[in-house]
Amino acid sequence: MTVFINNEFVPEEKALLHVSDLAIQRGYGVFDFFKVVNSVPVFLQEHLDRFYFSAEQMHLNVAYSKDELKKIISALIEKNNAANTGVRITLTGGYSPDGYQLFKPNLVIALRPLTPPTEDQFQNGIKLLTYQHQRQLPQAKTIDYLMAIWLQPFIKENAADDVLYHQNGWVSECPRSNFFIVTHENKIITPSKNILKGVMRSKLIEVTKTSFEIEERALSVDEIKNAKEAFISSTTKMLIPVHQIDECIFSKDHSITTQVFQSLLQLQNSYVQSA
Amino acid sequence: MTVFINNEFVPEEKALLHVSDLAIQRGYGVFDFFKVVNSVPVFLQEHLDRFYFSAEQMHLNVAYSKDELKKIISALIEKNNAANTGVRITLTGGYSPDGYQLFKPNLVIALRPLTPPTEDQFQNGIKLLTYQHQRQLPQAKTIDYLMAIWLQPFIKENAADDVLYHQNGWVSECPRSNFFIVTHENKIITPSKNILKGVMRSKLIEVTKTSFEIEERALSVDEIKNAKEAFISSTTKMLIPVHQIDECIFSKDHSITTQVFQSLLQLQNSYVQSA
Numbered sequence: 001m002t003v004f005i006n007n008e009f010v011p012e013e014k015a016l017l018h019v020s021d022l023a024i025q026r027g028y029g030v031f032d033f034f035k036v037v038n039s040v041p042v043f044l045q046e047h048l049d050r051f052y053f054s055a056e057q058m059h060l061n062v063a064y065s066k067d068e069l070k071k072i073i074s075a076l077i078e079k080n081n082a083a084n085t086g087v088r089i090t091l092t093g094g095y096s097p098d099g100y101q102l103f104k105p106n107l108v109i110a111l112r113p114l115t116p117p118t119e120d121q122f123q124n125g126i127k128l129l130t131y132q133h134q135r136q137l138p139q140a141k142t143i144d145y146l147m148a149i150w151l152q153p154f155i156k157e158n159a160a161d162d163v164l165y166h167q168n169g170w171v172s173e174c175p176r177s178n179f180f181i182v183t184h185e186n187k188i189i190t191p192s193k194n195i196l197k198g199v200m201r202s203k204l205i206e207v208t209k210t211s212f213e214i215e216e217r218a219l220s221v222d223e224i225k226n227a228k229e230a231f232i233s234s235t236t237k238m239l240i241p242v243h244q245i246d247e248c249i250f251s252k253d254h255s256i257t258t259q260v261f262q263s264l265l266q267l268q269n270s271y272v273q274s275a
Numbered sequence: 276m277t278v279f280i281n282n283e284f285v286p287e288e289k290a291l292l293h294v295s296d297l298a299i300q301r302g303y304g305v306f307d308f309f310k311v312v313n314s315v316p317v318f319l320q321e322h323l324d325r326f327y328f329s330a331e332q333m334h335l336n337v338a339y340s341k342d343e344l345k346k347i348i349s350a351l352i353e354k355n356n357a358a359n360t361g362v363r364i365t366l367t368g369g370y371s372p373d374g375y376q377l378f379k380p381n382l383v384i385a386l387r388p389l390t391p392p393t394e395d396q397f398q399n400g401i402k403l404l405t406y407q408h409q410r411q412l413p414q415a416k417t418i419d420y421l422m423a424i425w426l427q428p429f430i431k432e433n434a435a436d437d438v439l440y441h442q443n444g445w446v447s448e449c450p451r452s453n454f455f456i457v458t459h460e461n462k463i464i465t466p467s468k469n470i471l472k473g474v475m476r477s478k479l480i481e482v483t484k485t486s487f488e489i490e491e492r493a494l495s496v497d498e499i500k501n502a503k504e505a506f507i508s509s510t511t512k513m514l515i516p517v518h519q520i521d522e523c524i525f526s527k528d529h530s531i532t533t534q535v536f537q538s539l540l541q542l543q544n545s546y547v548q549s550a
Contacts, residue, residue: 003294016291017299019278019383024292024365026420027302058425088374091425092299099363099387102424108294112374136408136422145301147411147420149368149377150333 002079004072004109007065009079017106022093027101029092029143030054033061034199035114035235039083040275041073042215042235042268044201050141051089057140060091060105086112086236090143117240125243125254126161126232128174129154130221136169138194162241164224164245167194171219179236180204181219181227181241182256191224200233200264207263212256231257239258239264277354277386279347292381297368301375304367304418305329309474310389310510314358315550316348317543321474322510323489325363325416330476332415333364335380351384361387361511365418392515400518400529401436401507404429404451405496409442413469423450426460439499442469446494452509454517455479456494456502457531464498467491475508475539482538487531491519506532514539 003015022028032051033049035042048066055062066207073087088110094103119125131154151163164179165172172194173179178201178253180190188208190201208214224230230242230250239261278290294393297303307326310317323341330337348362365384392401406429408422422465426438439454440447447469453476455465463483465476480489491524499505505517505525514536516529 005294013292013293017294019280019290019292019365021299021301021387022424024298024367024383025418026424027298027304027418028421028424029302042472059428090294090299098390100424101427102421108299110294113421115373133411134409137425142421143300143302144419144421146303146376146417149297149301149303149375150412152376153334213509225277 001111002076004107006107008021008244010075015108015110017092017108018095020095020099021106022096022099022102023069023090025096026093027144027146028058028059028102028181030058030141031090031143032141033086033088033112033235035085036077036082036085037268037272038273039077041077041087041190042271043203044070044073044198046202050197050199051091055091056140057103057137058142059102060093062091063104063107072109075112080111082111084114086114087114087267107179114236117124117237120139121161121240124252125241125250127159127244128162128164128242128246129158129160130166130171130246131163132167133165134172134194135165135196138172138196141196155201166221169220169222170194171221173222174232175239177232180231180233181224182229182231184228186212186228186256188214188256188260190216191219198233198235198237200235202207204233204239204260204264207267208260211259211263229254229257231260233264238268276386277351279351279382281382283516286349290383290385292303292367292383293370293538295370296381297371297374297377298365298418300371301368301420302421303333303377304365305333305335305416306363306365306418306485307416308361308363308387308510311352311357311360311362312543312547315547316352316362317546318478319345319348319472319479322521324527325472325474329415329417330366332412333417334377335368337366337380338382347384351386355386357386359389361389389511392512396436396515400516401524402434402519403437403517403521404433404435405441405446405521406438407442408440409447409469410440410471413447414472416471418451441496444495444497445469446496446499446525449507452507454457455506455508456499457504457506459503461487461503461531463487463489463531463535464494465489466494468493473508473510475510475513478542479508479514479535479539482542483535485536486534504529504532506535506541513543
């Protein structure tokens with residue numbers, strides 16, 4: 001595999017950063033992640049827009065314009081002959097002389113395998129555990145997944161698939177996906193604040209708002225347990241039904257979820273075909 | 276400079292980690308930092324105890340025993356001919372195949388320059404800004420300094436030296452130091468919960484409790500503004516007086532702070548001399 005670092009393409013074994021980088025010293029960096037389908041980077045503009053937004057929020061400068069980055073990404077996909085893959089762009093705090101002040105950021109663009117949901121997860125839905133936590137600086141896609149990874153044993157012990165964060169009774173998001181419920185009136189609701197605004201989330205809102213009433217607003221822990229259906233969205237997973245949250249089990253009827261998924265899939269397919 | 280990585284001593288330019296490491300991918304790792312004075316690693320046992328505690332809390336395994344690590348540290352100090360320096364031990368989440376699950380941790384031990392307080396800071400005290408934030412998993416010394424580094428421009432704009440975190444009206448700590456006040460009754464008070472328990476903090480408590488009444492307990496934002504003196508403690512800074520918090524300016528009388536500092540310095544000197 002070929003990786004792009006700062007200003008050159010290097011073989012994977014040379015995709016290295018010095019230990020003085022602020023990602024290693026202080027967990028400081030941002031990233032974005034998108035899918036490549038039939039050699040087409042899906043929703044690339046939206047991912048780049050968010051990547052630059054995250055960088056700006058975190059006081060990090062991207063050394064390239066978006067157009068330059070698009071060319072680098074195309075070249076990377078071609079060099080790796082990778083028609084279907086994930087791509088991760090990472091921007092770190094750089095090689096800080098004192099291990100604390102921000103320095104010239106390091107940019108890394110590398111292919112990452114996609115880990116789509118299993119057939120069982122997709123058919124039967126996943127189990128979430130609510131967990132009290134609020135991601136710091138949630139609007140930026142930072143590399144801070146300390147809590148998410150720390151919680152892995154807790155998730156396994158409870159035979160769950162992921163956690164759903166909440167704070168003071170209000171639901172926000174899962175560590176790597178956005179959260180939605182469908183009410184008994186077939187209204188779709190998703191939290192509006194203290195979240196990372198996923199690209200798939202905004203596409204989902206865009207594509208369903210003609211067929212459904214969809215609300216972005218505060219969503220309480222009590223309200224989600226009275227939902228008819230629930231699902232999560234992300235770049236990797238696109239959309240997966242949720243069949244259980246804590247002790248609360250939802251009905252096996254995923255009809256609205258399936259309908260939303262079909263619309264989203266259609267949007268993605270037409271994006272890839274017309275590219 | 277020579278650096279120790281995993282199982283070998285390498286020249287500084289080869290102190291590299293692959294970009295798949297979970298520190299770079301997910302900001303996941305722990306560390307500890309201690310001073311070397313006259314070739315003696317100061318309070319090394321306490322720092323190693325905390326390092327192993329942090330690692331265990333974060334589900335990371337240290338591949339060496341504490342005695343083995345002490346030998347590696349001695350060899351590193353000798354190879355670098357460094358009588359007076361800082362040493363940082365970092366343990367990351369490792370080269371995760373899927374970029375999310377913990378893997379065999381990477382261990383890095385490297386010298387880092389000490390940045391002691393300036394003469395002015397030490398004589399006249401520093402200015403802190405209160406900021407509402409609670410570090411996640413505060414009892415472990417993780418590499419998560421996302422908020423602290425993000426706040427640097429805010430600190431500079433306000434001509435301050437650091438922030439003091441608080442949540443729901445209760446003070447916790449500064450990003451890299453513990454916080455203390457001295458009341459008008461000459462009682463020393465320091466927060467007891469939601470903090471990283473600094474080695475210098477515990478030495479300070481140990482060395483002053485014979486001369487002063489010292490309380491570890493919840494400390495409110497209101498209470499600190501009525502203090503007679505305030506100071507912070509850390510491995511690097513040992514102890515610095517605080518002359519201002521937000522708009523509240525303390526008296527120039529640092530007599531208790533100076534007395535505590537003298538006791539701490541004496542403890543450190545006798546530790547170094549008897550080693």
